[in-house]
Amino acid sequence: MKILAVGNSFSDDTMEYVYRIARSAGEGELSLGNLYIGGCSLETHAANARANAAAYEYRTDDAGEWRTQPQFRLGDALSAQEWDVISLQQASPLSGQPQSYEPFLSDLIVYVRARAPQAKLVWNMTWAYQADFVSETFAPYGYNQQRMYENILAAVKEKVLPHAEFSAAVPCGTAVQNARTSFLGDALTRDGFHLSYGVGRYIAGLTFAKTVLGVSPERVSFVPAGVGEAERAVAVESAKNACVQPYAVTPSVYGERP
Secondary structure (H helix, E strand, O other): OEEEEEOOHHHHHHHOOHHHHHHHOOOOOOEEEEEEOOOOOHHHHHHHHHHOOOOEEEEEEOOOOOEEEEEEOHHHHHOOOOOOEEEEOOOHHHOOOHHHOOOHHHHHHHHHHHHOOOOEEEEEOOOOOOOOOOOHHHHHHOOOHHHHHHHHHHHHHHHHOOOOOEEEEEOHHHHHHHHOOOOOOOOOEOOOOOEOOOHHHHHHHHHHHHHHHOOOHHHOOOOOOOOOHHHHHHHHHHHHHHHHOOOOOOOOOOOOOO
């Protein structure tokens, strides 16, 4: 299975553990790619495609460790392998702003489909910021986490799901929101918006692996360093519930640490 994410730092967070998660659950060989520009929006991806700009860091993982090649083009990455799945996403500040999606998403879909017609497209639904995060990028949501989460859901339903090219939406944002109802609370990021290196990224990785590869979170034996059994239980629960109910929060049964 060959999977390429066209994203930004949030695709870094999502994809970090996917190889190790999937392999530990008994999946076959994997080849992962991630096209990275920090904060990259759909508009910028579309512009880079038109200009054939060597603007990306191209990150790959086919053995459990990521490697990076600088100054990479989107078109070159799309033709680097015969990808089975390609993931797209919006920049986090714009993820809950529907007006920011078009015409850029449509342009990007056309570009990707022309160069990788065999690949299934999936959408990575990103997460809302930590409630106490202070940044002008949070201002459009009134510095309100719940509002940002609901706006992300609305944007995905309005602007992404109508595109028949997408075979699935990966509900990372809902999985993170689910976990916030547990004893972990709102401490799932390392800086207010990027996921924590341990349980935060693990939640996103489990959700991606379940949606794209069908990997049951309960079967995953890999656990990142620093993630204890109680945290693992929340991560598994949050990812599993998000994949059952992608557009609504499912309260955790782990209100208190087991």
